[in-house]
Amino acid sequence: MSNSWTVSSPGAGSLRLASMTLEDVAVDLYGIDPSEFVAARAERVAAAKKAGDKQLATAIGKLRKPTVTAWTVNLLARTVPDEVNALLALGDALRKAQRELSGDQLRALTAQRQQVVSALARRAGAIAEEHGKPVGENVLREVTQTLTAALADAEVAEQVRSGTLATAASYEGFGPAGPELVALDGGASPKTERRTGSRDSEPARRDTGSEGGTRAERKASDAQRKAREAEEAARRELDEARQELDDALEAVESARTALDSAKAEAEQAARTLADDEARIEELRAELERAEQQRQFARTADRAAQDELRTAQRQFDRVERWARRARARVEDLS
Template structure:
């Protein structure tokens, strides 16, 4: 079922984080991914951080298909159910059901491709004709192939899907093959195979370009981190030098204060000795004066 995941035990569910990440436009995907991974790492959720960091940046067509799924969940669910019915009709060899459902398929694929273009434009991304062609191919693959439908239903496509060659577009179930020598390949078969090879080549080129862009973005982020680390190291070195200079001046002040204290103590001891001598002399003089003082009644004759 198409839908949003909730939260876990008080922290944001990593599945919900990844769902939201894959609706981020490709141009901002790597920066947002690293921001979310860092937040998870800071919160002590190392495994969540690893999963978020491992998310691959989607192509523009894959992002648009993810946006359609998330923005229009009810329509997307009906589209998935149409694919189930159409695959069942082919499997059951029901020509009437195939024709009826194929008519719906054509109309709905066209309508959803236009809806995807509008959603992308609302999000600030104009989709080129080539990208819209990939969106259409992805929607056709979702209808024709159960595995493709399951992948799209996750809302985390990182590349456009390619419809399988075994699902004829709007045709009735194939008739039994006649016995006899194989017929030469028809021109439309050769053209279809060339289109499939071209689609695979484009997908591989897109994957390589996306990988290159991710590595470039990571390299740019790493260089910026190196610059910040160098600046921080320079500030720390200057602060350490200032602290060492302050410590040197403090030690000089301490030595000066200790020397001043020593001299003051010497002056205090000297003053104390002088005071003791003066007190002794004062007591001696007082005793001598008292001794020489005439006794009462001893006046002059």
Template sequence: MRDLDVIAGELYATPPSEFVAKRDEEAKSARDAGDRTLAAALKKLARPTQGAWLVNLLWRSESDLVESLFSLGAELGAAQRALDGDEIRSLSASRQKLMSKIAAAVRRLGADRGVRITADLSREVESTLDSALADEEVAALVRSGRVVKSVTYAGFGPFGGDLSAVPTLRSVPSPAKKKSSRASSPEDEDEDAARAKAEARLADAREVLEEAEEDYTEREQAFTDMESSRDSLRERLDELREEIRDTEAQLLAAERGLRAEKRRYERAESTLEQARKRLAEAEDAAK
């Protein structure tokens, strides 16, 4: 019997539209095999969003690319903390090339499965990978290949925002700028506050979008399931109606046969009575 990790890995590489049916099939197989614990664990697995599914596929097929991105992100973070402008410039260029390869890989994975990679799907994938660069727990989730929904990094560290927004030298203050920042004007503070609010609103909007997309996916699956159930019931009803028509035809034939048999029975009964009467008369005449 296969274990939970193996089955879950396969399930999360399954298109979201097929996930629930496949999960329930695996749970039934486990239950039929007597492993109720595994069946219960499988039933608890949540269906991934389209973007999360693409992240899982990316990890399964291009783990080297993802690991390269994680390594490059660590180096870029160290360079930013050290305020090493030359290193940041070099690593940023490498990161842009790597992200182009990852974007092409995602498009290829989608095309192979008949999925068009929209801007929203791209943002979901980028957001999750971006969060993985800033959070080891998210990175571990990506490496598990069992991402359920996209993750948005809410911090303001070097990896905040989309992966497409690669840090440049403009994000690294020079010594002169550091001095002026200590004497920032009220206008600068207002601008920083406005930027922080805008980033917070953006994060909220993305979260709302993710929840809406997840709800849409669930409702779409529920609608598809109900539609399939209705079609099955219609087919069963048509079969029953056909069966009723056949039974009614058989009943009519049986009634016709019964009437004919009744007539034959009545003639036989009359013949029997006449024969008995003739026998009685013959017996009287013979005395």
């Protein structure tokens, strides 16, 4: 199922994703800052569900957050793709030399491989530092191992080329490498199966010993293979546990941030309420004083009105007296 839908990427504007496939989402997600991966993945899961593509949403949800090593390799592939492609082309030549048993060519290519891988690993560290995320020696060592594995295994090489590694890869020199890769087949589990090689991939062997010796060698090889598989299984389990811890710590940090924000808002609301209540008390006191002043003013007004009426009556009496006195004077004149 494919859909055309829009989702906002962290730190970017609205992203239009047409004819969406899991590969498209993986390429997009594994190119962002690891600290934004979980939130970005959740947004794309929600967008796929909203578009009605539940199968794609489930597959996106299974995409693992890249380890620091995987992110460093992905960043290298996206920043200097030509140099990475040149390295992977060397891997094709190495695999061909192994099949054809060209010893001189194989030794020359091996020396060239070591030089190129070491140089690219250092370049990856410099690029990571340029992006504000310097990495340590352990990560650079795993970057070197991953690039070496990409030279031995075409499948790892494709993951490196596309910049969609989820974990580091390793190669011990016995058949193809077996890193835990990103599932890009519509939601299937990440591919972890190791191949032990075939007649086409292994150099032809001459019969140099007895059947018993061959059987012993085969048992030793099987024991080595089982030991490597057990070690890789333990490593994958540890990587998964670390990834789960990272996700849990991110969730805790996000929840703590939300809690701190809620506490700050609650404290601000409490301060605002206290300020408002204090202001109300002030206004009530002012209102009470104003009521008292109004009462005093009313009392003074009544007293003034009484005095005015008394003075008016007194004035009227005196005026009448004056008129009578004037009339009497006129009569006597």
